[in-house]
Amino acid sequence: MDKSGIDSRGARSGAEKFGASRSAMGGSGGIGQSVTREEDARFLTGRGRYVADINLAGQAWGVVVRSPHAHAAIRSIDTAAARAMPGVVGVFTAEDLGDDLGTTAVAFKRVRPDGSPIFWRAYPGLARGEVHHVGDPVAFVVAERLDLARDAAEQVLVDYDARCAVGDLEHALAPGAPAAWLECPDNISHVHDIGDRAATDAAFASAAHVVRSRYRVSRVHAQYMEPRAAIGSYDAIDGRFTLYCDAQQPHRVRDILAREIFRIPTGRVRVVGVDIGGGFGGKGPQMLEFRLLLWASRRLGRPVKWQCERSESLLFDEHARDNIHEAELALDAQGRFLALRSHWIANVGAYVSSDRNIQASFQNTPGMVGVYDFPTAHVRFTCVLTNTPSLAPYRGAGRPEASYVIERLIDDAAAQLGMDRVALRRRNILSPAQLPKVTALGYHYDCGEFERCMDMALEMGDWNGFVARREASRARGLLRGIGLSNPIERAASPGMEYAEIRFDTRGRATALMGSKNHGQGHETAFKQVLATHLGMAAADIDYVDGDTDRVAFGVGTFGSRSAVTAGTALVIAAGKVIEKGRLIAAHLLEAASGDVTFEAGTFRIAGTDRQVSLKEVAIAAFQPERLPAGVEPGLFENGMFSPEDNTYPYGAHVCEVEIDPQTGTLEIVRYVVADDVGTVINPLLVKGQIHGGIGQGGGQVLMERVVYDPETAQLMTASFMDYAMPRAADFCDIEIAGIEVPTDRNLLGVKGAGEAGAVGAVPALMNAIIDALAPLGVTEFEMPATPERVWRAIQTAPRQP
Amino acid sequence: MIRLVVNGQARQADVEPEMPLLWVLRDELDVKGPKYGCGIAQCGSCTVLLDGAPVRSCSVPVAAVAGKKITTIEGLAQNGVMHPVQKAWIDHEVPQCGYCQGGQMLAAVSLLQKKPKPTDADIDAAMTNICRCGTYARIRTAIHAAAAAATAKRV
Numbered sequence: 001m002d003k004s005g006i007d008s009r010g011a012r013s014g015a016e017k018f019g020a021s022r023s024a025m026g027g028s029g030g031i032g033q034s035v036t037r038e039e040d041a042r043f044l045t046g047r048g049r050y051v052a053d054i055n056l057a058g059q060a061w062g063v064v065v066r067s068p069h070a071h072a073a074i075r076s077i078d079t080a081a082a083r084a085m086p087g088v089v090g091v092f093t094a095e096d097l098g099d100d101l102g103t104t105a106v107a108f109k110r111v112r113p114d115g116s117p118i119f120w121r122a123y124p125g126l127a128r129g130e131v132h133h134v135g136d137p138v139a140f141v142v143a144e145r146l147d148l149a150r151d152a153a154e155q156v157l158v159d160y161d162a163r164c165a166v167g168d169l170e171h172a173l174a175p176g177a178p179a180a181w182l183e184c185p186d187n188i189s190h191v192h193d194i195g196d197r198a199a200t201d202a203a204f205a206s207a208a209h210v211v212r213s214r215y216r217v218s219r220v221h222a223q224y225m226e227p228r229a230a231i232g233s234y235d236a237i238d239g240r241f242t243l244y245c246d247a248q249q250p251h252r253v254r255d256i257l258a259r260e261i262f263r264i265p266t267g268r269v270r271v272v273g274v275d276i277g278g279g280f281g282g283k284g285p286q287m288l289e290f291r292l293l294l295w296a297s298r299r300l301g302r303p304v305k306w307q308c309e310r311s312e313s314l315l316f317d318e319h320a321r322d323n324i325h326e327a328e329l330a331l332d333a334q335g336r337f338l339a340l341r342s343h344w345i346a347n348v349g350a351y352v353s354s355d356r357n358i359q360a361s362f363q364n365t366p367g368m369v370g371v372y373d374f375p376t377a378h379v380r381f382t383c384v385l386t387n388t389p390s391l392a393p394y395r396g397a398g399r400p401e402a403s404y405v406i407e408r409l410i411d412d413a414a415a416q417l418g419m420d421r422v423a424l425r426r427r428n429i430l431s432p433a434q435l436p437k438v439t440a441l442g443y444h445y446d447c448g449e450f451e452r453c454m455d456m457a458l459e460m461g462d463w464n465g466f467v468a469r470r471e472a473s474r475a476r477g478l479l480r481g482i483g484l485s486n487p488i489e490r491a492a493s494p495g496m497e498y499a500e501i502r503f504d505t506r507g508r509a510t511a512l513m514g515s516k517n518h519g520q521g522h523e524t525a526f527k528q529v530l531a532t533h534l535g536m537a538a539a540d541i542d543y544v545d546g547d548t549d550r551v552a553f554g555v556g557t558f559g560s561r562s563a564v565t566a567g568t569a570l571v572i573a574a575g576k577v578i579e580k581g582r583l584i585a586a587h588l589l590e591a592a593s594g595d596v597t598f599e600a601g602t603f604r605i606a607g608t609d610r611q612v613s614l615k616e617v618a619i620a621a622f623q624p625e626r627l628p629a630g631v632e633p634g635l636f637e638n639g640m641f642s643p644e645d646n647t648y649p650y651g652a653h654v655c656e657v658e659i660d661p662q663t664g665t666l667e668i669v670r671y672v673v674a675d676d677v678g679t680v681i682n683p684l685l686v687k688g689q690i691h692g693g694i695g696q697g698g699g700q701v702l703m704e705r706v707v708y709d710p711e712t713a714q715l716m717t718a719s720f721m722d723y724a725m726p727r728a729a730d731f732c733d734i735e736i737a738g739i740e741v742p743t744d745r746n747l748l749g750v751k752g753a754g755e756a757g758a759v760g761a762v763p764a765l766m767n768a769i770i771d772a773l774a775p776l777g778v779t780e781f782e783m784p785a786t787p788e789r790v791w792r793a794i795q796t797a798p799r800q801p
Numbered sequence: 802m803i804r805l806v807v808n809g810q811a812r813q814a815d816v817e818p819e820m821p822l823l824w825v826l827r828d829e830l831d832v833k834g835p836k837y838g839c840g841i842a843q844c845g846s847c848t849v850l851l852d853g854a855p856v857r858s859c860s861v862p863v864a865a866v867a868g869k870k871i872t873t874i875e876g877l878a879q880n881g882v883m884h885p886v887q888k889a890w891i892d893h894e895v896p897q898c899g900y901c902q903g904g905q906m907l908a909a910v911s912l913l914q915k916k917p918k919p920t921d922a923d924i925d926a927a928m929t930n931i932c933r934c935g936t937y938a939r940i941r942t943a944i945h946a947a948a949a950a951a952t953a954k955r956v
Contacts, residue, residue: 036894043899044887046834046874050900053833225838225846225900225933277836277900278933310839519898519934684894688936692897695935720843720931728937729925 030532034684037524038538048275051229051246056303059231060089062293063149065139065156066315067131070165070387070713071180074129074158082141082155087148090300091156092140094126100295101125102260104286104354110190118190119385120352121181123288132180132350133387134715135315140292142304165387167713169324169347172386180350180385187385189348192362195378195441203339203376207330211413216782217401219322219347219706222394223725226277227313232293233303241269241294246276248516249556252285254548261291273546276518280696281393281558282318286354311718319706320360320394322347325405329413337428340369340377342405348383349390357390358383364398364490366441370406371450371486371650372428377440387713393558395696395758399489407485407763411770415779422458425486426451443490445648447741448676454486454652456674460735461654479659479801481772487760488650491752492643497565498553500638501573505622507615510542514554515566517545520754521685522562528681529567533574534614535601560649560752563681565641568746572639580635581617587628588612588620647743647751651675653764659772661801664791666769668698668732673760675738678751686753687736693757694734699726701765701783776801803867807832808876818864823847825863826873834874834903845930848904849873855911874903877910886910889947897934904930909944918948
């Protein structure tokens with residue numbers, strides 16, 4: 001069906017190490033096969049179960065009253081009228097919360113330019129005397145029905161004393177700009193540096209060429225199709241909270257609620273994550289409504305449900321990207337990169353409630369040196385407060401920006417120095433012989449064949465035949481451009497994950513995972529891992545994730561981590577099953593355990609036909625009379641894995657666009673990707689992830705944008721009428737191929753695939769657009785490339801088509 | 802009391818006439834396949850078929866559909882056998898998070914009734930539902946496959 005295939009010629013380093021699992025790939029439904037998804041039959045018949053589909057007995061409905069002002073003091077809140085409305089069971093403000101709720105906190109030790117500590121403020125639960133962005137929660141209204149709660153919410157009378165506000169990054173840094181927080185007049189939350197400043201400055205001072213550019217990466221929203229929702233419930237008899245929610249990290253939600261918010265033992269909170277209608281990083285663990293629902297449930301003695309609306313989602317969900325880059329590239333006379341220097345100016349919104357809200361501006365940014373050999377680099381970050389919602393990870397979380405800066409800068413350098421874009425990349429690309437390598441910004445690349453991937457994409461995209469296609473487009477009155485990017489990103493960074501395999505007395509297994517599927521197809525992929533490592537059929541395995549009462553430990557799914565961390569934890573658990581199973585099998589077969597082998601689900605005395613299946617061994621494990629002396633009954637094994645270092649998936653994207661200069665409309669006419677995500681567990685799933693990433697990265701470049709009025713900080717894009725979303729007609733088919741260079745940083749050789757598409761798409765598409773406009777003398781163009789903006793760029797260009 | 806025919810069954814709901822069909826289905830009749838995505842007929846997650854034509858149920862007052870035949874994703878399979886569009890969706894592994902796919906499939910069913918052999922351009926024009934997971938290319942492939950399967954069946 002797809003025009004693509006995964007090319008395994010590249011399997012190189014670590015191939016022997018993975019010999020055991022790779023040899024088993026021929027087995028039914030194992031690693032490497034395009035198995036279709038277990039969960040689809042449910043989804044496609046309307047039986048997916050998302051939070052909004054759940055209702056608890058006796059449930060009431062909550063609605064959050066939100067500030068219409070971007071920055072104001074609250075003089076008073078009058079809830080009397082709202083309390084008197086029909087069906088209302090509670091109207092709560094900060095006064096009612098009292099000291100019941102704690103807050104989350106920032107742990108990163110950062111400083112402001114003068115050396116004073118980072119300025120941060122966490123959301124307090126409900127506003128305490130001040131509001132700092134439109135949508136800031138002020139009161140919580142609970143009623144018998146949603147419509148009654150909404151009607152009552154309109155009757156909460158808040159007397160605001162409005163202050164000047166700032167809604168935009170550049171505006172916030174302008175001299176005399178209003179302060180987002182009165183106690184931080186310069187709007188600078190903190191600054192931070194990575195790399196070697198002195199060496200970088202020295203390299204620039206002696207460079208033959210210096211290329212400088214300024215790029216703006218727009219503010220966007222993850223726009224999962226399922227708006228957030230949650231139900232909070234409190235059981236007064238056992239003193240426990242239960243939260244149903246659509247968070248990507250259920251165990252972290254539990255931990256935050258127990259430790260930081262309610263300050264109770266972790267075991268007193270249960271979080272249940274069901275099907276999730278998309279997250280993309282945006283459905284994080286510290287969402288404010290969770291604590292309001294649980295608190296209100298305890299107060300009212302009944303469950304309380306909340307369903308976010310789409311506009312409310314834009315008003316209060318964490319947003320993403322929104323940064324400016326002042327980037328410089330130093331080259332020698334031959335075009336070799338000497339140094340990269342950049343100033344990353346990030347909007348961090350009004351509230352910085354935890355490291356999550358500033359993470360995108362640091363942890364993934366060393367990818368800015370890309371796949372290139374930089375002797376030195378330095379990046380300074382300035383994080384700026386505005387009266388807008390918090391910023392947080394969204395598919396890439398700083399990686400797309402990093403890739404955007406370097407890949408655009410190389411194109412700009414090639415144009416300014418009269419060099420070929422591909423040749424300039426090729427001159428500076430890291431070769432396999434240079435790996436492993438610690439880059440100038442501190443990433444530790446282990447393996448990869450960057451140039452081979454680039455060449456593969458250039459060939460798939462017929463780069464050399466482009467000139468003729470551009471001429472053919474010109475003959476039709478159209479502008480045509482082609483763009484290339486070589487993205488690389490940090491994935492699966494160090495952090496624990498958990499997996500457990502539990503057999504029952506009939507020999508059937510349940511896999512319990514600390515990761516949380518929200519569209520990736522985990523159930524299918526992890527059953528494939530068990531097919532390879534335990535020889536088990538998918539039908540013999542039940543799959544559980546998301547319920548903190550059922551899964552003993554978990555961290556969750558984000559940062560392209562689950563195949564690496566949860567997948568490896570599952571392999572470790574499977575290894576323990578085999579280890580214990582071998583002792584039982586040896587006893588059943590009356591052999592020494594050293595003589596018993598395990599392959600494809602069967603224990604066998606080596607060199608004989610005497611064998612016993614894993615299923616029979618599992619059944620025997622619950623029959624003490626069949627067990628050898630000293631072996632404990634039961635077969636429940638778990639695995640924990642924390643990688644020692646990141647993995648580095650990379651690839652090359654080639655994108656071609658055609659622009660009608662009369663209307664400014666733009667069409668993506670060709671898109672190819674050559675990728676290396678390490679061992680591929682399921683090509684269908686990987687390609688789906690790449691498609692999705694390109695859809696989101698491409699959507700940002702083409703049309704998406706969250707817009708705040710710079711001076712009033714009012715949100716201008718609070719619905720799908722104002723926030724353009726990519727649809728079917730906006731993308732051509734995407735051709736994906738790849739090489740597999742397994743990493744040896746985990747037992748599966750996987751590198752992570754969730755974010756790769758978005759990281760490559762943002763620069764590749766923009767480079768193609770600039771290339772299309774270049775013949776007109778256009779050298780600068782910022783996203784989004786809406787027809788109007790493209791048309792204006794053409795109208796004001798030095799030359800006309 | 803408003804009478805409706807949902808997935809072939811006569812149903813009735815004691816609701817105000819202007820209540821959107823989506824919420825009548827979900828909250829009153831416990832038909833959860835149609836999903837809320839935006840509430841303003843932009844995203845299509847709430848798509849149902851009204852006498853065979855796709856409508857965005859979040860923006861249709863229930864009084865306007867009294868007595869009409871409503872098909873939700875729960876009603877697409879017949880006697881436990883999946884519709885060819887559902888089968889194509891599985892074979893080509895279209896869904897990721899799954900949230901919008903009920904609406905997508907109903908839009909596809911309607912397209913195939915009007916145009917049994919749609920071109921890519923027909924598909925792009927008819928399939929205006931949003932999928933944030935970016936499954937559009939596979940939706941296109943699956944619709945072609947469902948069309949081919951239907952043709953093969955007729956021959």
